[in-house]
Structures are given as structure tokens and as C-alpha cells.
Amino acid sequence: MIDGIEIVDAHMHIMTAATNRWIRQRLGEKDPGYRRAYQLWSDGFRKRYDSELGEENEDPPEKLARDWARELDRHGVDRAVFVALYPEEDELTQVIEAGGQRFYAFATVDPREADAAQLLRRRIVEQGYVGLKLYPTTMAFLPSDRAVYPLYEECRSLGVPVLFHLGITLQYEADLRYANPIELHPVLKDFPEVPFIIAHFGAGYFREVLFLAYHVNNLHVDTCGKNVWIDYLPYRTTLSEVFERTLQVFGPERIIFGTDSRMLSRGYRRAVLRQQLGILRSLELGREEISLIMGANILRLIGGSKT
Ligand SMILES: [Zn+2]
Structure with a gap:
């Protein structure tokens, strides 16, 4: 809690040594040309951001859960939703189990795989996941592709939301041909009962995300991360203005x-929390509206308590 407001971080990840093993294994399956290009890109990434892509954490899931819980405590964060990075990630299942009522997770699947819908159902029904995350740019599919529809149908029957990362991304695999949120429009119309969330205000495709809100009511945006995409727009704006526009268009019930x-080695992103909470206060929102954005909205979408 911060000043009596329940804080739920709706978009976090767990990076472990196992995550890195998946990344390396996938890379190992590519041809030498791809691997060389990846190497050049990752060297550039380290220089540009003075950061590794991930961290090598070999701790067991129970310890990871404990350490993250302690980290959240330090910053007044009540609950967290972890978003899977890879379909194979079973560590995340164990982390959320160990985290009890406090941790939730969105599963991810590759819609190109024949067993994607079964994997999703298993994650949700048997393992306690609360939503689906899809990443069209890294998995090279369009959200409107009919091949993805069985997944949306599964989400509708399970009553869980779908989170999309569209727009720009740090991932090398990204292909911006699959990045445009407009591609989601037919899906939003075909599945009006399913709540959809677009991460990072559309990560550069802010205009498109606002346009979608003109047409549909089942779309939400998440505010997550440092929102570096703002620096790549052809015009100047600020995160505060982005919040203001989003509030005007989406209202406080559909911002997460x-x-x-x-x-973990870098800790919880306290600066992001402080900045966004500061912006909401500066926009003179009421306490009720701030509570929606800082936690109540995501709890409403994921059903609030674990079964
Ligand atoms: Zn993320």
C-alpha cells in the first residue's frame, strides 16, 4: 500500500538462468548468419544500454519468490503479475505457486505451434495462470490471423484477458511488420467479451491505440516500463501528456x-512507480481513480483472488 492505495504491478517478468538457457537453445537452432547478426546486435545492446540482456539467477523458485516478495515489500507493492517470456517457462509456474495469493502470472504460447491452445488451457486450469500474453513481433504472426482465433476462443471460454506487446521492443527477433495495433481491430470486434490489454501504451503506436478506443470498449492499455518509445516519436511529448491523452480517451477504468x-539484481523499478504515481497525482485524479489504475483494474480483469 502507498498512502492507503493498493498497488498491483500488472506487468513484471522473472529472468532466471533457465530463461537464458531457452534463449541460447533457440539461438543454437538458427543458421550461422543469424547467429552472427544476433551477436553483433547483442554487443551493440550492451554498449548502448550498459546492460546485459538478462541475469543468470540459479536460485530455486521458492527463493526467487521470497526475494521478489521482500523486494515488493520494500516499495509498498502489494501484488504482482508476472508475464511469461517463453512458452516453455515452467519456473514461472513454481514461482507463482510459491508466491501464494500475492503473485499472478500470464502464460505465453506460440500460436504457430499446434498444441498452443492445449498448453494455454493447462497453464490456466491446472497451474493457476490468469491470462494470456502474445508477442506478434517476435513470433511473426498477425493478431488478426485466423490461426490465432482458437486461442482467443479459449480465453473467452476460460474468462481470461489477453495482453499484447505490439510496437517497438528490445527483442532482437522483432519484426515490425507485425507491430501495428490496428491489426487487432477485427479481433476486438469478434471477441467483445474478452478484455484485451496493449502494453506500453502501444510502444510507439500510441495514435493507433487511441483510434482503436474510438471503436471498441474491450481494449485496455498498460503503462508499463520506462516508455522509451516516447523518444522515438517524430514529435515531442512527455509521459505526463501521454497519461493525460489516455485518460481522456480510455478513462481511468481501462488504464493499468x-x-x-x-x-532481481537491479531491484524493483521504484523510479517507474514513483514517476507514474506522481503523474497521476499531478493530473489531479481522485483517490478512487488512482486506485483503479494502480491496481483495481487489473484485479477486476483477472478475478482478484486465486483459486
Ligand atoms: Zn514486459
């Missing part, structure tokens, strides 16, 4: 707070 915290 998150930090994209991911590395």
Missing part, C-alpha cells in the same frame, strides 16, 4: 499500471 521490472 506496471513497471516491467525483471531483474
Whole structure:
């Protein structure tokens, strides 16, 4: 709690040594040309951001859960929703189990795989996941592709939301041909009962996300991360203005707070929390509206308590 407001971080990740093993294994399956290009890109990433892509954490899931819980305590964060990075990630299942009522998770699947819908159902029904995360740019599919529809149908029957990362991304695999949120429009219309969330205000495609809100009511945005995409727009704006526009278009019921915290060694992204909470207060929102954005909205979408 911060000043009596329940804080739920709706978008975090867990990076472990196992995550890195998946990344390396996938890379190992590519041809030498791809691997060389990846190497050049990752060297550039380290220089540009003075950061590794992930961290090598070999701790067992129970310890990871304990350490993250302590980290959240330090910053007044009540609950967290962890978003899976890879379909194979079973560590996340164990972390959320160990985290009890406090941790939730969105599963991810590759819609190109024949068993994607079964994997999703298993994650949700048997393992306690509360939503689906899809990443069209890294998995090279369009959200409107009919091949993805069985997944949306599964989400509708399970009553869980779908989170999309569209727009720009740090991932090397990204292909911006699959980045435009407009591609989601037919899906939003075909599945009006399913709540959809677009992460990072559309990560550069802010205009498109606002346009979608003109047409549909089942779309939400998450605010997560440092929102570096703002620096790549052809015009100047600020995160505060982005919040203001989003509030005007979406209203406070469809905006969801998150930090994209991911590395325990770097700690919880307190600066993101402080900045966004500060912006909401400066926009003179009421306490009720701030509570919606900082936690109540995501709890409403995921059903609030675990079964
Ligand atoms: Zn993320």
C-alpha cells in the first residue's frame, strides 16, 4: 500500500538462468548468419544500454519468490503479475505457486505451434495462470490471423484477458511488420467479451491505440516500463501528456499500471512507480481513480483472488 492505495504491478517478468538457457537453445537452432547478426546486435545492446540482456539467477523458485516478495515489500507493492517470456517457462509456474495469493502470472504460447491452445488451457486450469500474453513481433504472426482465433476462443471460454506487446521492443527477433495495433481491430470486434490489454501504451503506436478506443470498449492499455518509445516519436511529448491523452480517451477504468521490472539484481523499478504515481497525482485524479489504475483494474480483469 502507498498512502492507503493498493498497488498491483500488472506487468513484471522473472529472468532466471533457465530463461537464458531457452534463449541460447533457440539461438543454437538458427543458421550461422543469424547467429552472427544476433551477436553483433547483442554487443551493440550492451554498449548502448550498459546492460546485459538478462541475469543468470540459479536460485530455486521458492527463493526467487521470497526475494521478489521482500523486494515488493520494500516499495509498498502489494501484488504482482508476472508475464511469461517463453512458452516453455515452467519456473514461472513454481514461482507463482510459491508466491501464494500475492503473485499472478500470464502464460505465453506460440500460436504457430499446434498444441498452443492445449498448453494455454493447462497453464490456466491446472497451474493457476490468469491470462494470456502474445508477442506478434517476435513470433511473426498477425493478431488478426485466423490461426490465432482458437486461442482467443479459449480465453473467452476460460474468462481470461489477453495482453499484447505490439510496437517497438528490445527483442532482437522483432519484426515490425507485425507491430501495428490496428491489426487487432477485427479481433476486438469478434471477441467483445474478452478484455484485451496493449502494453506500453502501444510502444510507439500510441495514435493507433487511441483510434482503436474510438471503436471498441474491450481494449485496455498498460503503462508499463520506462516508455522509451516516447523518444522515438517524430514529435515531442512527455509521459505526463501521454497519461493525460489516455485518460481522456480510455478513462481511468481501462488504464493499468506496471513497471516491467525483471531483474532481481537491479531491484524493483521504484523510479517507474514513483514517476507514474506522481503523474497521476499531478493530473489531479481522485483517490478512487488512482486506485483503479494502480491496481483495481487489473484485479477486476483477472478475478482478484486465486483459486
Ligand atoms: Zn514486459
